[in-house]
Amino acid sequence: MLKRILINIQKKSLKERFLLVLGILFFLVYLVLGLLIIFMKNFPLAIHPNYRIAFGVLLIVYSSFRFFRIINDNKH
Structure with a gap:
């Protein structure tokens, strides 16, 4: 699979690779x-720990969504 992705990247234009x-x-x-928002002990903003963890998890879920979009866009 990695070999196929690398070959597909080489076929892309400079703009698509960028x-x-x-x-x-x-x-x-x-x-x-x-991860920083969840695990940072001295967080600079005064946010309740439950909300801070929820926001950190939301960012991680969004990053995984972006990752799967990158993988699916790269298959074409």
Whole structure:
């Protein structure tokens, strides 16, 4: 599967490859941000811990949604 993805990336135009890299970058940003919000002890905003965890989980779910969109867009 990885070989097929790499071959498919090589067939893409420069613009499509840039957008793919940008999509992967934002996937990682949302994932890391969600993990930081959940596990950071000295969070700079005064948010109730339950809401902070819920927001972190929401960001992680959104990052997984973006990841599956990247995978599905890359199959074409």
